[in-house]
Amino acid sequence: MTDILKASNLHKLYKMGQARLTVLKGLDLTVARGEFIAVVGASGSGKSTLLHILGGLDKPDAGYVEFDGERIDRFGAGRLNRFRNKKVGFVFQFYHLLDELNVLDNVMLPAMAGTGSLGWLAKRRSARRRAANLLEQVGLAERTRHKPYQLSGGERQRVAIARALMNDPELLLADEPTGNLDSKTGNGILEVLETLNRGGQTLVMVTHDERMGARTNRLIRLVDGRIV
Amino acid sequence: MYKLNLAIRYLLGRRISILAVTAVALCVFIVLVVMTIMNGLVREFRNKNHAFVGDCVVSTDSLVGFPYYEEFAAELRAQENVEAVSTVIHSYGLLTQRGADWNMGIEVMGIDPADHIRATGFGQTLHYHRDTPETAFKPAYNPDAPGCVVGIDMMPRSRSQSGGYYHSPRPQEIELVISCFPLTAKGAMERADMGMVNTLSFFYSDDSHSGLVKVDGNMVYIPFETAQQMCGMNGSPSRASAMYVRFKNANALQQNTGKVRSLWDRFAEQKKDAPYANLLDGVRVESWIVNRRSHIAPMEKEQTMLILLFLMLGLITVFVIFVVFYMVISHKSKDIGILRSIGVSRWGVVQVFVYFSGLVGVIGAATGGTAAWALLLKINAIEDWLFVKYGYQVWDRSVYAIGDIPSRIEPRVVTIIILSAIAASIVGALLPSVQAARKRPVEILQVNQL
Numbered sequence: 266m267t268d269i270l271k272a273s274n275l276h277k278l279y280k281m282g283q284a285r286l287t288v289l290k291g292l293d294l295t296v297a298r299g300e301f302i303a304v305v306g307a308s309g310s311g312k313s314t315l316l317h318i319l320g321g322l323d324k325p326d327a328g329y330v331e332f333d334g335e336r337i338d339r340f341g342a343g344r345l346n347r348f349r350n351k352k353v354g355f356v357f358q359f360y361h362l363l364d365e366l367n368v369l370d371n372v373m374l375p376a377m378a379g380t381g382s383l384g385w386l387a388k389r390r391s392a393r394r395r396a397a398n399l400l401e402q403v404g405l406a407e408r409t410r411h412k413p414y415q416l417s418g419g420e421r422q423r424v425a426i427a428r429a430l431m432n433d434p435e436l437l438l439a440d441e442p443t444g445n446l447d448s449k450t451g452n453g454i455l456e457v458l459e460t461l462n463r464g465g466q467t468l469v470m471v472t473h474d475e476r477m478g479a480r481t482n483r484l485i486r487l488v489d490g491r492i493v
Numbered sequence: 494m495y496k497l498n499l500a501i502r503y504l505l506g507r508r509i510s511i512l513a514v515t516a517v518a519l520c521v522f523i524v525l526v527v528m529t530i531m532n533g534l535v536r537e538f539r540n541k542n543h544a545f546v547g548d549c550v551v552s553t554d555s556l557v558g559f560p561y562y563e564e565f566a567a568e569l570r571a572q573e574n575v576e577a578v579s580t581v582i583h584s585y586g587l588l589t590q591r592g593a594d595w596n597m598g599i600e601v602m603g604i605d606p607a608d609h610i611r612a613t614g615f616g617q618t619l620h621y622h623r624d625t626p627e628t629a630f631k632p633a634y635n636p637d638a639p640g641c642v643v644g645i646d647m648m649p650r651s652r653s654q655s656g657g658y659y660h661s662p663r664p665q666e667i668e669l670v671i672s673c674f675p676l677t678a679k680g681a682m683e684r685a686d687m688g689m690v691n692t693l694s695f696f697y698s699d700d701s702h703s704g705l706v707k708v709d710g711n712m713v714y715i716p717f718e719t720a721q722q723m724c725g726m727n728g729s730p731s732r733a734s735a736m737y738v739r740f741k742n743a744n745a746l747q748q749n750t751g752k753v754r755s756l757w758d759r760f761a762e763q764k765k766d767a768p769y770a771n772l773l774d775g776v777r778v779e780s781w782i783v784n785r786r787s788h789i790a791p792m793e794k795e796q797t798m799l800i801l802l803f804l805m806l807g808l809i810t811v812f813v814i815f816v817v818f819y820m821v822i823s824h825k826s827k828d829i830g831i832l833r834s835i836g837v838s839r840w841g842v843v844q845v846f847v848y849f850s851g852l853v854g855v856i857g858a859a860t861g862g863t864a865a866w867a868l869l870l871k872i873n874a875i876e877d878w879l880f881v882k883y884g885y886q887v888w889d890r891s892v893y894a895i896g897d898i899p900s901r902i903e904p905r906v907v908t909i910i911i912l913s914a915i916a917a918s919i920v921g922a923l924l925p926s927v928q929a930a931r932k933r934p935v936e937i938l939q940v941n942q943l
């Protein structure tokens with residue numbers, strides 16, 4: 266198996282006036298293609314921070330992340346935008362859907378954002394079909410016209426997953442996708458992710474639920490800014 | 494594509510954007526209405542002053558007048574840029590009505606109607622003689638009687654509630670008696686020893702409605718020769734008070750006036766040894782703007798002040814629009830974080846909000862502009878209605894000397910106002926969205942997940 270992602274010696278600290286909070290202290294992590302990794306750790310241990318750095322949404326204070334052998338901190342602005350758009354899919358802990366768009370448009374958004382107006386006219390139909398397919402996969406085929414506020418938390422999370430998959434990213438990063446859900450709904454989400462992984466999708470999932478973590482290929486524990 | 498799409502969704506999906514549209518519309522509406530009316534008032538007032546004296550005035554303040562005017566008028570008429578010249582007598586007198594026991598101080602203007610209507614807008618100020626202004630001094634009831642034209646506000650008469658004047662179908666037969674004080678060329682009272690003044694009877698022939706309060710309330714027009722005689726200006730040399738000149742090309746006012754001035758200077762130089770040449774010294778050559786400056790200036794000052802006030806209002810408007818967008822976009826900073834996290838560029842994010850605010854600006858400006866246009870279209874009808882129904886008159890006609898509230902929309906003003914409103918909207922959106930777009934996506938999302 267080839268490595269898709271490699272994080273070396275990541276440091277992250279937050280300054281708040283005089284106080285400094287070092288969240289990551291020399292963290293190393295390698296993700297192989299097709300792997301399903303769970304990151305567990307206490308609340309505030311830096312799981313979200315790590316995931317943001319891996320997805321290029323945040324920058325480490327020291328160390329670097331390599332994606333397909335290339336350091337993403339060396340990407341220019343345009344390349345970084347394309348990286349976020351095409352290579353990784355991000356599922357946030359708090360869904361982060363656009364309230365004004367319906368479910369289908371939310372899912373299609375990454376495809377729209379990644380194409381110019383003319384290109385969009387050409388591929389709109391296929392994008393629409395793909396979005397509808399994804400929503401069917403996550404069990405929301407009936408809800409495409411609904412707005413986010415009309416959905417339950419679990420349903421919103423599934424929309425967020427479908428959106429993250431829209432551009433067929435090589436890496437899916439999910440931050441506590443089941444965190445706000447009851448165990449039954451959470452199980453449903455996990456099943457969706459497991460199915461994706463069986464289809465070859467590389468996944469990194471943050472969770473504080475050890476039992477969920479146990480169902481993945483590899484469980485990583487984040488303690489004191491490092492992996493143990 | 495998604496940018497415009499998103500912008501439209503924001504516009505339709507959020508109540509606050511309706512408020513933003515309303516704010517823009519209101520501002521455009523108010524500024525447009527006030528600017529149009531104020532500009533119109535000043536423009537009309539200037540036009541009336543212009544119509545009263547023509548393009549250029551050669552005049553003296555002295556009641557004695559100046560001599561050799563005929564020679565100079567002939568010289569002027571020979572100029573290729575001169576369209577018409579009207580020589581006038583301007584003096585003061587007393588007016589009374591035969592058989593009545595009132596009298597009033599008046600201004601007397603002696604004119605030759607045929608010349609005067611070509612040099613000035615006098616013809617259009619008449620009522621009964623509008624189509625035949627050259628016979629202005631022939632009363633309809635007795636064309637052979639000596640006639641006079643009086644300022645429209647001088648005779649007690651009924652006015653419509655919106656300020657218009659009622660006229661009977663034919664002029665009433667009224668005999669007016671005018672007395673003038675004849676002065677010699679040296680400025681002394683002629684026949685002062687006999688304690689006499691020149692008094693003549695005239696028959697009311699028409700009104701002149703120049704729209705200038707002082708003129709319409711004080712001026713009586715009589716034939717040039719008669720006036721000259723009554724003021725003692727027909728002696729040798731005969732004298733006149735002023736010449737009103739109309740140019741062929743009204744655009745080159747300064748140039749044309751300059752030509753008349755140098756012509757006059759040469760003329761005065763030639764005459765410097767002629768008898769009573771000293772009377773030529775007090776003669777000024779002025780464009781109508783300079784000549785009527787003391788009348789126009791207060792109005793223009795008022796306009797400048799209003800423009801300043803509205804500039805301030807405009808600034809406040811821009812600020813209000815800015816605040817509205819700041820609030821709208823602050824609420825949407827989470828969306829900026831989301832868009833950035835799925836790979837939308839900084840500029841792409843900003844564009845979404847520029848489209849949004851541009852749409853708000855355009856719709857708001859269009860709404861406000863349309864409303865202003867509709868109001869201006871009906872403003873006179875509305876004002877009439879207010880007056881009839883509640884006896885409330887928004888504009889006192891005697892102060893503003895207008896018949897109608899000016900409501901002609903100037904394309905230039907509209908363009909400036911609408912473009913500023915749209916620009917204000919876009920700038921108002923630009924700042925907060927640029928600010929948000931500069932942040933890292935997680936910085937925004939971190940805050941917004943609370």
Ligand SMILES: Nc1ncnc2c1ncn2[C@@H]1O[C@H](COP(=O)(O)OP(=O)(O)OP(=O)(O)O)[C@@H](O)[C@H]1O
Nearest residue numbers: 279286288307308309310311312313314315473939
């Ligand atoms: N922008 C920030 N400024 C200051 N401190 C921050 C900031 N973001 C995160 N932190 C701190 O960094 C630490 C790690 O945060 P992070 O969100 O990564 O934790 P987490 O492991 O995801 O926790 P949870 O399980 O509760 O989601 C926390 O103590 C948090 O207070």
Ligand SMILES: [Mg+2]
Nearest residue numbers: 312313314358
């Ligand atoms: Mg977290």
